[in-house]
Amino acid sequence: MDKTIFVNLPVADLASSTAFYESIGFVKNDKFSNELASGMIWTDTIHVMLLTHEFWKTFTDKQIPDASEVAQVLLCLGLESRAAVDAMVERAAAIPGGRADPTPTQDMGFMYGRSFEDPDGHIWEISWMDPEAMGNGPGELAEAQH
Template sequence: MAQTPMPKMIFVNLPVTDLDRSIAFYESIGAARDPRFCDDSAAMLRFSDTIHAMLLTHARFSSFTERTIIDAHKSAQALLALSVENRAGVDAVIAQATQSGGTADPNPVQDHGFMYSRSFADPDGHIWEMVWMDMEAAMAGEPATEAAA
């Protein structure tokens, strides 16, 4: 019997200085912890069926690479982006991230009519962008209307 192929998934591995604080932060912005993949050095947080963040203590993260863990408060290695359903959702996630110990808008707000994004830095300085896009307007090359938002 043929096995059903696994869907394409992403697991973003992030080094964190305080695992419990990071778990609480990501749960506050809507990620769900998967206890099957959690121990005292790692925790998997699920944003969707295909998008996950693996929070790893520095010691655990270092077991995967010999490269130096950067101070994400001072350096950027990646900008991670997640889509939300509407413009208000962008602002809501940023507000919740700020309330939960994150920093709002470490990068400039982007508002192109058909696309709106803002960013937050988690307590370890990792930058996430929340993005809403009106795909029909983007494909047509037209500005979005508030009705689409």
């Protein structure tokens, strides 16, 4: 098995959240979905598990933060172009409960990013980076910012 990430997110309304994620391009994995959770696939190695609050509480005793009020993580997905970034953010904002640009747009020429919130307030940053700039490594990227 390749190295894989499963991001687990508590959601207030599983059906609405599942529909939101499907609308922005995730695919529901019925093998890992039921009335308590929806397994959502972004790529072969990136998965998001949407968990009802009740199911989430079986994994931890910690309180579920209200993501519309506090941010614990910023999740980021890379896309193939600036246009794809804009399209995904606009698609998310058009869905009930979605909101565009809760964080500032980043445009550094070689790197471009925007963000959206899902219906529960989880922030997703969507970014594009020039493939040539990525090949130059972090040192040259830092220099390009100045």
